[in-house]
Amino acid sequence: MAIISDLYINGAWTKGTGRLPVYDPSDGSVIAEVATSDEALCLAAVDAADAAAKSWAATAPRVRGEILRRAYELMIAEVDSLAEIVTRENGKVLADARNEIIYAAEFFRWFSEEAVRINGEFRQAPSGDKRILVTHQPVGISLLITPWNFPAAMATRKLGPALAAGCTTILKPAGETPLTALAIVDILNRAGVPAGVVNVILPVPTGPSISKILHDPRVRNLSFTGSTEVGALLIREAADLVIRTSMELGGNAPFIVLDDADVAAAVSGAMIAKMRNGGAACTSANRFYVAKKVAKEFTEGMSAAMAGLKVASGLEAGAQLGPSVSVKERNKIAALVDSAIAGGGKVATGGVVPAGDGAFYPATVLTVAKDNDILNNEIFGPVAPIVIIESDEEAIELANASPYGLISYVYSQDLRRALRVAEAMESGMVAINRGVISDPAAPFGGYKASGLGREGGFDGIHEFLEKKYIGVEI
Ligand code: NAD
DSSP states (O other): OOOOOSEEETTEEEOOSEEEEEEOTTTOOEEEEEEEBOHHHHHHHHHHHHHHHHHHHHSOHHHHHHHHHHHHHHHHHTHHHHHHHHHHHHOOOHHHHHHHHHHHHHHHHHHHHHTTOOOOEEEEOTTSSEEEEEEEEEOOEEEEEOOSSSTTHHHHHHHHHHHHHTOOEEEEOOTTSHHHHHHHHHHHHHHTOOTTSEEEOOBSSHHHHHHHHHTOTTEEEEEEESOHHHHHHHHHHHHTTTOEEEEEOOOOEEEEEOTTSOHHHHHHHHHHHHHGGGGOSTTOEEEEEEEHHHHHHHHHHHHHHHHTSOBOOTTSTTOOBOOOSOHHHHHHHHHHHHHHHHTTOEEEEOOSOOSSSSOOOOOEEEEOOTTOGGGGSOOOSSEEEEEEESSHHHHHHHHHSSSEESEEEEEOSOHHHHHHHHHHOOSSEEEESOSOOOOTTSOBOOEETTEESOBSTTTGGGGGEEEEEEEEEO
């Protein structure tokens, strides 16, 4: 596993202007000292992206697509070493890390295909006085900011469409997990991305340099994935120059089990929806609304499955639940559980911070009342609070009583009933009888405070394209 710890600007690796330690959360050891960028170096990245913008936009879509396709192939060929980097800096178990690398690589494959399918229109105006031409052009320099929980996939979900569309980019990974992003950029470099098209910065502190970039008129687009709080702050920053934004923000996913559900299937789906990434996913099931008739069976099944998970360092053979990304994050999870218990919640399994080093938290199942405050928080960890519901209507009402609306899960053996619930969900995505639906070929994104815009699918590339209408006299 070769670790790259330099930044990448204008086609060259640079030592940066400072260093930041990157930790292995399973034992707190330092994996690497990654380069950081001061304001001048961040602006050098904008200069580089600007210098490369015209020729990249003019590069044939087929050529852009073939570079992305090569990057996909390199990622798949190097899945093991990339997964190890993810596990080392993020903590997720190796099986999750491998799945993430494959999912991440698929964004390069999908957008290599989308690069050559950008559509347009040529039609007669209704009045007959002119022709309407609609074409698409790259929006321009795009700032891409990613979180620590999917350090590979969140980067490729932005780099793929940006490069396919013909935009040059500045990528700012999370300070906790920059090494995966640097390894992916190394792959893009080897796949043939020209100098200046992809640049990586890591400003510390983050806010002031990002604000500077968002006030540079050459920058035209911000694609952000992270918390709603930081996303809202960046929307305000981007407002000054009316920079286009797409926002993939926090979630608080309801997981609804109706009284006719196949309970065994619901438990295995719940284990995926809850425990992928150790619960640190924006799509992670966060509130379980379970019909009274099946609640006991579901809670017992879920508790047994959670209690049976092997908690260990992500690299250890057979590990199923690794540490959180940091002790700070782990302590947030523990505090949420403690206050849920103080608020009347009962522990079915887990709930106690283990002794020893490392940011570990046990897989935990709680039964809580529908007004327990834990249901209002994105837990981002291996904790499943279960609430008993009396009817489909109550499930819908409780599920929608949230400022978030990223994804919902519904289990029922009656597809008509499940679809009725799905249509009532105030969320951008609904999974029916499945624990995971993320797919590069489908539009990913949220309603309400969970975001703006969609990534992946046919929409993803349009986040990086301007639509231009040309009216022609005939
Ligand atoms: P975060 O908002 O703290 O950080 C996200 C990124 O923003 C990081 O790169 C961080 O360094 C940067 N950042 C922080 N403060 C900034 C500032 N003032 N200016 C500019 N950039 C700043 O989020 P996180 O803790 O890394 O990630 C967890 C959050 O991300 C959760 O809320 C999760 O739901 C969300 N998330 C959403 C999706 C989605 O697709 N909707 C996917 C993954 C994660």
